[in-house]
Amino acid sequence: MNVTLKILRYNPEKDEKGHYETYSVEAEPTDRLLDLLEEIKGHQDGTLTFRRSCAHGVCGSDAMRINGSNKLACQVLIKNVGAKITIEPLLGLKVVKDLIVDMEPFFDNYKKVLPHLINESALPADGKERIQSQKERARFDDTTKCIMCAACTTSCPSFWGNDDFLGPAALVSAHRFVFDSRDEGASERLEVLSETFGVARCHTAFNCTSACPRDIKITQAIGELKMAMVTGKLD
Amino acid sequence: MDNVHQFEVIVVGAGGAGLMAGLYASKIAKTAVISKLYPTRSHTGAAQGGISAALGNYEEDNPDWHVYDTVKGSDYLGDQDAIEFMCHEAIQAVYELEHMGLPFDRTPEGRIAQRPFGGHTNNKTGKAVRRACHAADRTGHMILQTLYQQCLKNKVNFYDEFQVLDILIEDGKTVGVVGVELATGELHTFHAKSVIIATGGHGRVWEITSNAYAYTGDGAAIVSRHGIPLEDMEFFQFHPTGIYKMGILITEGVRGEGGVLLNNEGTRFMETYAPTVKDLASRDVVSRAMYLEMRAGRGIDGNRYCYLDVTPATVNKYAEIDGRTNPDGSPYVVTGEQILSKIPDIVDFSRTYLGVDPITQPMPVQPTAHYAMGGIPTNKSGEVVIDDKNTVFPGLFAAGEAACVSVHGANRLGTNSLLDIVVFGKHAGIRAAEFAQGADYVALPADPTDFSRQQVDRLKNGSGKENAFDIGKEMKAVMFDEVGVYRTEEGIQKAVEKLTELQERFKGVKVQDTGKIFNTELLNTWELGNLLDMAEITAAAALNRKESRGGHARDDYPERDDKNWLKHSLAWKKDGKIKLGYKPVVLTKFKPKKRVY
Numbered sequence: 001m002n003v004t005l006k007i008l009r010y011n012p013e014k015d016e017k018g019h020y021e022t023y024s025v026e027a028e029p030t031d032r033l034l035d036l037l038e039e040i041k042g043h044q045d046g047t048l049t050f051r052r053s054c055a056h057g058v059c060g061s062d063a064m065r066i067n068g069s070n071k072l073a074c075q076v077l078i079k080n081v082g083a084k085i086t087i088e089p090l091l092g093l094k095v096v097k098d099l100i101v102d103m104e105p106f107f108d109n110y111k112k113v114l115p116h117l118i119n120e121s122a123l124p125a126d127g128k129e130r131i132q133s134q135k136e137r138a139r140f141d142d143t144t145k146c147i148m149c150a151a152c153t154t155s156c157p158s159f160w161g162n163d164d165f166l167g168p169a170a171l172v173s174a175h176r177f178v179f180d181s182r183d184e185g186a187s188e189r190l191e192v193l194s195e196t197f198g199v200a201r202c203h204t205a206f207n208c209t210s211a212c213p214r215d216i217k218i219t220q221a222i223g224e225l226k227m228a229m230v231t232g233k234l235d
Numbered sequence: 236m237d238n239v240h241q242f243e244v245i246v247v248g249a250g251g252a253g254l255m256a257g258l259y260a261s262k263i264a265k266t267a268v269i270s271k272l273y274p275t276r277s278h279t280g281a282a283q284g285g286i287s288a289a290l291g292n293y294e295e296d297n298p299d300w301h302v303y304d305t306v307k308g309s310d311y312l313g314d315q316d317a318i319e320f321m322c323h324e325a326i327q328a329v330y331e332l333e334h335m336g337l338p339f340d341r342t343p344e345g346r347i348a349q350r351p352f353g354g355h356t357n358n359k360t361g362k363a364v365r366r367a368c369h370a371a372d373r374t375g376h377m378i379l380q381t382l383y384q385q386c387l388k389n390k391v392n393f394y395d396e397f398q399v400l401d402i403l404i405e406d407g408k409t410v411g412v413v414g415v416e417l418a419t420g421e422l423h424t425f426h427a428k429s430v431i432i433a434t435g436g437h438g439r440v441w442e443i444t445s446n447a448y449a450y451t452g453d454g455a456a457i458v459s460r461h462g463i464p465l466e467d468m469e470f471f472q473f474h475p476t477g478i479y480k481m482g483i484l485i486t487e488g489v490r491g492e493g494g495v496l497l498n499n500e501g502t503r504f505m506e507t508y509a510p511t512v513k514d515l516a517s518r519d520v521v522s523r524a525m526y527l528e529m530r531a532g533r534g535i536d537g538n539r540y541c542y543l544d545v546t547p548a549t550v551n552k553y554a555e556i557d558g559r560t561n562p563d564g565s566p567y568v569v570t571g572e573q574i575l576s577k578i579p580d581i582v583d584f585s586r587t588y589l590g591v592d593p594i595t596q597p598m599p600v601q602p603t604a605h606y607a608m609g610g611i612p613t614n615k616s617g618e619v620v621i622d623d624k625n626t627v628f629p630g631l632f633a634a635g636e637a638a639c640v641s642v643h644g645a646n647r648l649g650t651n652s653l654l655d656i657v658v659f660g661k662h663a664g665i666r667a668a669e670f671a672q673g674a675d676y677v678a679l680p681a682d683p684t685d686f687s688r689q690q691v692d693r694l695k696n697g698s699g700k701e702n703a704f705d706i707g708k709e710m711k712a713v714m715f716d717e718v719g720v721y722r723t724e725e726g727i728q729k730a731v732e733k734l735t736e737l738q739e740r741f742k743g744v745k746v747q748d749t750g751k752i753f754n755t756e757l758l759n760t761w762e763l764g765n766l767l768d769m770a771e772i773t774a775a776a777a778l779n780r781k782e783s784r785g786g787h788a789r790d791d792y793p794e795r796d797d798k799n800w801l802k803h804s805l806a807w808k809k810d811g812k813i814k815l816g817y818k819p820v821v822l823t824k825f826k827p828k829k830r831v832y
Contacts, residue, residue, distance in 0.1 A: 013750045030588075042704025046747035046756040053447040056483045056584060058376060059276040075587060096418065097753045103273065116384040117336025128290075129333040131345035137338060144338050144370070144377065148275050176344075182336065 003027045003036060003078060008088040009098050018095070020086075021045075029079035033087075034062055037073060050099040054212065057213055060149030063090060064099050070151035070211040090154035104147055106150050109166045113174040118185025135233045136181035143176040143221050145214040152208035152218055163202040166193070168208035168218045175221040179234060190229050199226050236380055238423040239679070242267045242392070245412055245427040245670035247399045247454060250277035251375070251634025251653065253433035254382035255660030256617075256667065257391045260431070263668035267392040269425065269539045270448065271412055271758075274383045277448045278435050279656065282375025283580065284488030285367030286326035286332075286657070287355060287650035292346045293365045293562040298323045300358040301366065305651060306825045308354040308517050309644025310785035310795065312467070312803065314821035317615050317640045321651075324658045329368050332657065337381040339370050350577075351491040354517040354648040354832070363515045365489075365562075370484050372578045378653060380682070397423065398758055399453065400687040402430060402631075404461050408677045409630030413687040417758065420751025422684045429630050429667035432458060432611060432619075433660065436636040437769040438471075439762075440627040441604035442715035443707075445484035454637040455611055456761045456765035459772070463621055463628065464805040464816070467609035468641040468769070469776035470786045472647055473720045475521040477603025478588055479540040485581055485600055487649045489593075492577050493569060494523055494545035496525065497535040497597065503553060504541075509832035513557070516832035519646040519786045522602040526720050535599060536575050542597035545578070547571050549597075571595075602720055606784060608647055609776075610639040612805065612818075617663025622817035623805070630670060641803065644820075645785020671759035694760050699745035703760045706737050706744070710770055718774050723790045727778040734771045739809070741767060772806045775813040780804065797827050 003025050010018040023040045034052055041048045051061040055074045062073040065088040067081060078085075093101035124130060146169060153159050153167035174193055177183045193199045199222055208218040228234055244260040246253045249270035257268040270277070289296040301322040306313055333339060333347060335794050337825035340348035351363035370377040386393070396417045403424075405411040437452030438444040455465055464550040475496070476485040490496075495503045495514050508524040509516035516524075546548075551568050559567040571594040575582055578593075585593045611633040612620050621630040635656040642655060713733045717726035741764060748756040783789050802817040 011750060011752075025381060032588075038704075041756065041759075042707075043702070047750070049748075049753050049755050051755075053272055053276050053449045054278065054281050056281075056481075057372075058281050058580075059272075059278075059447065061272070061276050077587070087679055097750075100753050107273070111387055116388040119336075123334055127327070127330060127346050129339070130332055132341055133345045134343065136345075137341045140338070141371075144380075145373070147280070147376070148273075177336075180336070180338065191677070219574045 001027055001029060001083060003048050003083050003085065005036060006086045006158070010095050011047065011097055021073065023039050027078050029077070031078050032074050033076040033078065033081065033085065034074040036078070049097045058147060060147035063092060063151040064088065064147040070155045071119060072149060072151070072213045075213050090150060090234065092154045092160045093150070103150065106153060106169065108147065109170040110168060110173055112187055114189050115173045115177065117177060117180065117183055119182055120184065130182050132181055134219070139181070140176050140179040143172045145216055146172045146176070147214060149213060151211040151213055155207040155211040157205050157207065158203055162197070162201070164197045166197055166223065169226060171199060171202070171222050172216060172218055175225055178225065178228060186228070193225060194229055199229065238421055239426060240267070240423060241676070243424045243427065244431065245269060245425050245431045246431045246433055247412060248433035248435060248635070248637070249274035249393070250279035250433065250435055250635060251378050251382060251656035252660035253431070254386055255657055255663035256431045256634055258386050258389060258432055259384065259664030260668040261389060264671045266668070267394060267425070268386070269394040269397045269412070271396065271398040272785055273395050274393065274643050275379060277379055278450055280376045280379040281445070281447065281484065282653055283372040283486035284352060284491065285350060285369035285374050286329060286378070286527045287352065287366045287367055287488060288329040288368055288654070289322070290326060290329065290347060290349060290368065292342050292349050295357065296364055298326065298364055300356065300364070300804060301325065303358055303825060304355050304356065305642065305648055307830055308646055308648040310646055310830060311640065311797070311801065311827040312644030312784060312820055314641050315823040315825060316821045318641050319823065320615050321642050321654060321658050325654050328331065328654065328657045330383060332378065334386050335338060335381050337370065337377050350488055351515060352649045353487050353490070353515045353521070356512065361511045363512055367488070367491065369488065372488055372580045375653060375673070378657070398762070399457065402407045402457050402461060402688060403510055403680060405677050405680055407629065409628070410677045410679055411683070413684050415751055420754055422687055424679065424683045426676060426679055428671035428676055429632060429662050431617065431632040431634060431667050432637050433633070433635045434637045436607035438604045438607070440710065440714050440770045440773065441719070442711035443444050443477060443480070443482040444604040445474060445482050446604065451762035452765045452769040453762065454633065456768045458611055458631070459756050459768060459808050460808065462808045462809065463619060464612065465609060465772055466612040466802045466805055467641060467803050467830055468772045469780050469804065470608035470645045471600040471604060471773060472606040472608060472786045473522045474518055474605035475525055475602050476543050476600040478584065479601050480597040481588055482603035483584055483588060484603065484605070485543060485584070485598060486578065489543060489545050489578055489581055492545065492566065492574065493550035493554050493559070494543055496521070497544050497551060498528045499535050500533060500576050504528050504779055517646055518649065520832055522720050523788055526737035540599045540601040542826040543600045544597035545574055545593050546595055546597065547574060604715070606647055606652060607636055608639065608641070608643040608645065610637050612816060613638045613640055613642065616665060616666040617659055623816060632663045632667045632672065634659045645787060670715045689770055690761065691757065694744060694746050694757060695749065697745035698743045699742035701740045703744045703763055706741055707766070710734065710737055714770050716775050721788050721790055722777055724778070727774055731778060734767065734774055738767055738771065768808060772813055776804050776806050778813050778814065801827060
């Protein structure tokens with residue numbers, strides 16, 4: 001089948017502002033959108049610029065706006081998006097070139113939530129693993145899946161409005177540790193989240209949850225963080 | 236000079252090996268980690284099924300069994316001293332990951348959960364043993380995340396999205412590296428005492444691969460250009476179960492949970508090829524069995540794929556036939572929900588890319604290029620060794636898939652790659668930092684970025700009559716057809732000639748993008764040059780080795796030949812020609828014997 005891709009281009013070394021360019025590609029319905037971008041770059045226009053690596057939805061490199069929704073280009077099959085596709089860079093982060101946005105503010109927010117296990121207690125005397133029940137492990141399973149692709153954060157109206165807001169992805173990382181029974185840093189972490197640009201900025205638009213390529217229930221996770229802050233309990 | 240940085244230790248690559256090396260080196264010496272990707276994008280994150288350690292959380296296990304299984308899996312080409320070291324370190328390594336916060340799945344007692352995996356056995360019964368410590372089917376993702384988090388906590392310096400183009404060597408000593416900052420196109424010189432190469436493998440040489448686009452053999456290609464040999468490059472693993480046509484990995488954990496491979500007659504053919512462990516034989520054995528089935532016309536609908544069936548009805552049927560039991564002795568019976576909870580990502584991949592729901596339908600799979608057993612030769616401390624006497628190259632280290640210790644020999648066991656990166660990443664980091672503490676900086680060359688500029692300029696100033704994308708496609712096709720699971724003299728010779736032609740045509744490539752900011756076309760084209768080098772060395776080493784061993788199966792030399800070929804190969808590329816040599820295999824406890832599963 002023949003597919004038309006309309007791509008928002010911007011090269012800071014040449015362009016004053018962004019403009020759309022249109023490409024036509026022969027494709028199989030089962031091709032990934034990423035395959036088509038590679039084909040365009042390889043045969044039509046080497047200057048088309050995007051990030052990618054694993055090509056099957058686990059590394060988080062190729063999040064972009066596809067027909068208006070944030071998705072990973074390697075997770076989208078042509079048969080599911082049709083023969084006319086519009087591709088634009090993520091919103092809310094500065095466009096560096098074509099589909100590449102500046103990820104630094106995103107990772108800076110991640111670092112703010114103390115994304116590592118905090119536990120100063122003595123390790124088991126036998127040197128073996130800490131004991132964690134299956135139920136305790138299941139409590140935070142959903143938020144361990146995050147690949148930091150930024151699809152959620154850049155779909156969030158509160159983040160567009162103010163990029164000091166930590167954003168859903170950073171909150172997901174906070175959740176992963178706050179609800180880990182081995183972690184002792186909840187109060188420290190919740191303090192970060194209670195600051196002006198923490199969880200209070202989430203207005204439950206649910207955009208993040210629909211954007212997540214890992215199907216993490218992000219709005220629910222943020223709700224659980226809010227509840228923990230109010231009640232002081234980590235149920 | 237602008238853009239010159241000085242660190243005692245430079246780590247190139249930020250997957251599991253690079254992060255572990257960076258974490259440990261930075262405790263001792265001033266260290267930076269340079270990566271062409273954001274660290275969390277590294278290919279370690281794609282590893283699924285588990286990391287092996289003889290914890291014995293469900294049943295009796297023993298690190299010495301792990302040693303024997305790994306030696307046997309390597310088809311006796313692995314160095315046994317290094318394998319002993321790795322398998323005994325494994326236990327503490329896994330506990331250390333848990334202490335760092337890695338969210339392993341748990342047993343009912345709250346200990347680290349373990350599952351069976353190919354080639355890992357109880358040495359008394361010969362049956363599969365639960366040794367693979369897992370976090371669902373995203374164990375690599377969890378390792379990558381946890382190590383990155385620990386690096387952030389410990390304030391390791393990172394240069395993200397910097398592509399290293401060259402290593403600096405003066406008078407036989409390591410002096411640093413040169414890299415390009417992708418965001419600006421500026422070259423940066425990193426002056427160092429120790430350099431650790433942890434850049435991963437080169438599976439993108441082949442058409443059907445489970446590997447990321449980033450897996451282009453950069454580190455191995457870079458050091459090879461400076462006269463460092465590469466070891467055992469003819470040994471590349473084809474994982475039996477890649478998604479048909481796409482190559483996306485379907486973990487061996489699926490078979491660990493009871494999934495079986497079926498041919499077009501609905502027969503579980505692995506019974507014929509590996510009567511004891513069946514579907515959980517080593518990967519090389521299973522991939523060859525699939526090829527033989529397909530050659531005999533028993534691929535599904537006559538095509539080049541088989542079915543991997545993990546539907547509860549099939550799993551339970553064969554579990555009963557095999558007499559498989561749970562740890563408490565009760566019969567092993569699964570429901571669809573349990574399958575989903577054990578392999579959620581696999582279910583997702585299958586639904587997304589195949590439109591197949593593995594809870595109710597079998598998945599079409601074919602062998603997929605997966606893992607480089609060969610690479611930059613090192614000893615157990617990660618020091619690069621450059622000849623048959625294991626002479627250490629001062630200040631140069633390698634770890635992970637880029638390296639060849641050799642613990643995997645001719646065929647790696649599943650789960651031993653994650654173990655390799657954690658154990659040898661750590662020791663390379665420690666040794667590199669110790670070396671740096673006892674050494675002075677060697678002065679940088681007068682023009683450190685000279686060779687990097689030459690390489691880049693060549694790609695900008697070619698004639699432009701050749702297309703890089705097509706050259707890449709032709710390389711992948713010939714390597715998959717002729718230097719794949721089964722090989723012949725004639726086929727490999729054809730590949731060698733094709734690669735010579737492609738190397739020549741590569742000189743006629745010219746990139747369209749002349750900009751500096753994120754010139755990914757330039758980067759991809761430079762990576763293709765690395766892939767061509769990896770392909771050429773692989774084909775030359777494969778042509779040379781006239782026997783079948785592990786991942787290197789020759790139709791024309793079907794038997795292993797210990798008399799002539801129980802030795803590692805070394806390959807040097809110089810002036811466009813490849814020179815081959817050898818070095819002995821370290822044997823300690825285990826004498827080579829016939830390999831039966």
